Amino acid sequence: MRRKLAAGNWKMNGTGDSLAEIRALAAAHAAPTCEVLICPPATLIARMAASERGPIMVGGQDCHQNASGAHTGDISAGMLAHAGASHVILGHSERRADHGEDNALVRAKAEAALGAGLVAVICVGETEAERDAGQTLSVIGTQLAGSVPDEATASNTVIAYEPVWAIGTGRTPTLDQIAEVHDFMRGQLAERFDDAEGFRLLYGGSVKPSNAAEIFAVSNVDGALVGGASLKAADFGGIITALDAA
């Protein structure tokens, strides 16, 4: 039985005031059935980790593939762990697009994350042009094969399917389309990993309290990676409630 995971990606949002949202979320969801993870900007990781956060876990949004060195502006996986993070998002489409991250780099970062004892939340997803061209499954297959390291296990790695065209747009795939990709991902993992059945597969892209329940009922959807709706405790709380009921 896979434990569900509600993960929030705050992206480049949040200052000290935002810690009140974590306190409110922890107060309202003191004992969720699902796991709850918030990935704030790096500037807030240590403060969030030290704040009243109940069962809420804290994660980073990226890490460097090296342990240390002359990499101005970068943060290593070990530093994230030292700051109190237990997870790190890797290969988000915004990193792939804004910073030219390819599958090999995402894989190297994931290896660094696992080596530092972090859980890697590895993101994959097709662009709208790729979907229109009928390439969705081949793109996802290539990203999984290239980005997920051989050391991945069901306990140290989570996969997030985030169609690029669904992120921040209010558009979501049909439930059948989500099921098709999630079933495919499960099958791809099964070709490489003995414990493939145990990997959590998250859906991400315009998840809201209003559509969460129907998405969580889809085959092989084990939770969500949430952007905009994770910034407010009330919105993310609605998603946690839907996941606990799923």
Ligand SMILES: O=C(CO)COP(=O)(O)O
């Ligand atoms: O990119 C996402 C989470 O990583 C999804 O963002 P939205 O929930 O804002 O669409």
